[in-house]
Amino acid sequence: MRLTKLFHEFFESEKVGGLILIACTAVSLLLANSAWADSYIHFWHTDLGGKPIEFWINDGLMAIFFLLIGLELEREIYIGELSNFKNAALPIFAALGGMLVPAGIYLGLNFGTATQSGAGIPMATDIAFALGVLSLLGNRVPASLKVFLTALAVIDDLGAILVIAIFYTDSLSLPDLGLALGIFGALYFLGRLGVRNLIPFLVGGVALWYFMLQSGIHATISGVLLAFAIPFGKGGRKSTSFLLQSALHIPVSFVILPLFALANTAIVVDSGIGSLLDHSYTAGIALGLILGKPIGIWLFSKLSVVMGWARLPEDFGWSTICGVGFLGGIGFTMSIFITLLAFDDSEHIGHSKLVILISSLVAGLVGFVWLKKTLARKA
Secondary structure (H helix, E strand, O other): OOOOHHHHHHHHHHHHHHHHHHHHHHHHHHHHOOOOHHHHHHHOOOEEOOEEHHHHHHHHHHHHHHHHHHHHHHHHHHOOHHHOHHHHHHHHHHHHHHHHHHHHHHHHHHOOOOOHHHHHHHHOOOHHHHHHHHHOOHHHOOHHHHHHHHHHHHHHHHHHHHHHHHHOOOOOOHHHHHHHHHHHHHHHHHHHOOOOOHHHHHHHHHHHHHHHHHHOOOOOHHHHHHHHHOOOOOOOOOOHHHHHHHHHHHHHHHHHHHHHHHHHOOOOOOHHHHHHHHOHHHHHHHHHHHHHHHHHHHHHHHHHHHOOOOOOOOOOOHHHHHHHHHHOOOOHHHHHHHHHHHOOOHHHHHHHHHHHHHHHHHHHHHHHHHHHHHHHHHO
């Protein structure tokens, strides 16, 4: 399978970005449990323009991350893997299983409790980390497998975006939401009129972000809306969408996501780590990511092929799908992001972050070893 230049750039940036995320997480955990812990943790809560630095990262810079995700999703839908149903069906069903089964496991342990709102946490897949681990396997990874994992993770992110928009909106201001949607409509109309200059879209995007924030819906959703307002055209190298997507890869992978990792993994590991899984919500997250993800991805993929809705690529088999399923259990960025929306209690947030890190590490290691053996047999 021939990979497009833009996809290759995306894969390379996500691969290196995943390795940088690992380094940032390790540094953040070390600092949060060192003699400088108080100063380090306090730094992220320092006031900047009336809001803590952590807010500007999680609600501001992450909107740019979601803009990139939206642009990638748009490209996949128009001219990529998702533009052909037969090609799109397998990662779509895989992603669906990878969301429903982990959420089901979590709800099975937490339904009716104060922590049932965390069901969205194990549904997520971290693109950067998952592709980073896959890249460590080198040239033995077939191109179709890279595309499958990328499409699965992008669809998974779309699911996470919908979950955030629908289930994690506490209060809704209809006037502000109306203004936000009006701005989106105006920007979309501009694009259809043939406007190709990015400036009005970026200025309008800031206004869209502000009113979305005021509406009560998480402001990062504005990034996805802006992506679909920006002109795609035929998706060529000179299209507005292509140029912006190319420009965002480096700042997102090397600045925004590392900052997110640093700000959100400043976790103090206390003596109670041994009893971390005694809580139903932490057990739900761990089981959802480590077992729910591979089971859901494999099961729904198998069902879609058996029913004739999808086809399995010729250069990898069901064992490989299972290995990819474990990589899907690397929740990290999106799981931590949803944790911040799901819980208000600092203890719940801290425990959830820690179990997300541990579970993502276990899932990533199992997926790496599984795929290394599986792909070696096919080589």
